Amino acid sequence: MSFASTTFEKPEVAVAEEERQRLGRTETRWVRVLRILTLLILVLTAGFVVMAVYSFGRKSQQMSFSSEFEAHAIRVIESFHTGIGRQLSACDTLSASITSYAIESGSVFPNVTVPHWGVMSNNFQIQAQATFVQFYPLVTGNETDDWNRTLWQKYAALNHNWLMPSFTKEHLMRTAQDLQFGYEATPLTSEGVEGTEDSYENDLGHLAHAGSFSPYIWSSRENGPSLPLSGP
Ligand SMILES: *[C@@H]1O[C@H](CO)[C@@H](O)[C@H](O)[C@H]1NC(C)=O
Ligand SMILES: *[C@@H]1O[C@H](CO)[C@@H](O)[C@H](O)[C@H]1NC(C)=O
Ligand SMILES: *[C@@H]1O[C@H](CO)[C@@H](O)[C@H](O)[C@H]1NC(C)=O
Numbered sequence: 069m070s071f072a073s074t075t076f077e078k079p080e081v082a083v084a085e086e087e088r089q090r091l092g093r094t095e096t097r098w099v100r101v102l103r104i105l106t107l108l109i110l111v112l113t114a115g116f117v118v119m120a121v122y123s124f125g126r127k128s129q130q131m132s133f134s135s136e137f138e139a140h141a142i143r144v145i146e147s148f149h150t151g152i153g154r155q156l157s158a159c160d161t162l163s164a165s166i167t168s169y170a171i172e173s174g175s176v177f178p179n180v181t182v183p184h185w186g187v188m189s190n191n192f193q194i195q196a197q198a199t200f201v202q203f204y205p206l207v208t209g210n211e212t213d214d215w216n217r218t219l220w221q222k223y224a225a226l227n228h229n230w231l232m233p234s235f236t237k238e239h240l241m242r243t244a245q246d247l248q249f250g251y252e253a254t255p256l257t258s259e260g261v262e263g264t265e266d267s268y269e270n271d272l273g274h275l276a277h278a279g280s281f282s283p284y285i286w287s288s289r290e291n292g293p294s295l296p297l298s299g300p
Contacts, residue, residue: 155198159196165182165188166180169182177205178205179220181227183230194245
């Protein structure tokens with residue numbers, strides 16, 4: 069009985085073993101397929117997430133860049149407008165002061181000599197952030213009728229004495245200001261006058277001894293505003 073059981077047991081075990089192995093093989097194949105599928109899904113999900121984050125980030129960065137750019141542009145334009153407005157109102161103030169003085173003193177344009185021009189122009193220079201300030205009266209005339217110019221030149225020659233003190237005052241104020249702001253003191257040279265090698269002192273000396281206006285201090289030799297050279 070025991071023999072029989074062993075002889076019959078053997079094929080049964082073998083069949084079971086075979087069945088188990090077959091099942092195992094099928095299972096292994098399914099597991100592999102499942103594993104590949106899971107991996108594929110993971111890779112796809114990761115790719116999708118990366119793409120979504122990238123496109124969202126790019127869009128939001130573009131938006132924030134353009135809004136920031138716009139804000140800065142608006143600020144630049146606003147400050148430009150503010151600056152121009154301030155300069156124009158400084159011009160307005162200076163012109164009002166000149167006109168007010170002319171009316172009060174009974175002077176008729178162009179025969180107007182503003183007192184303390186050095187101080188006034190210096191204040192204007194600060195407000196308008198101007199490199200320099202010059203005052204040119206408009207004197208009309210033509211080839212046949214040049215009488216207005218003759219009168220103006222006569223007046224200018226008679227009233228040039230304010231120039232030297234005004235230049236000196238303006239220079240002293242500018243130097244004091246530069247020192248206050250920690251800059252080097254402005255040298256006494258005729259800076260900005262192209263084509264001239266005269267020093268500021270030479271120009272002033274020229275002015276003092278010419279007995280009248282010197283065109284050199286205002287411009288290069290031939291061009292520029294016409295100012296009287298001969299005395300009254
Ligand atoms: C001279 O000045 C007067 C007063 O400003 C003006 O009426 C006249 O037209 C001027 N003459 C010329 C030629 O411009
Ligand atoms: C010069 O100006 C006067 C006064 O304004 C005018 O009568 C005259 O015609 C002008 N002459 C020329 C050449 O423009
Ligand atoms: C300007 O000044 C000159 C010289 O003093 C004078 O002859 C002329 O009449 C003045 N002109 C005016 C418009 O006051």
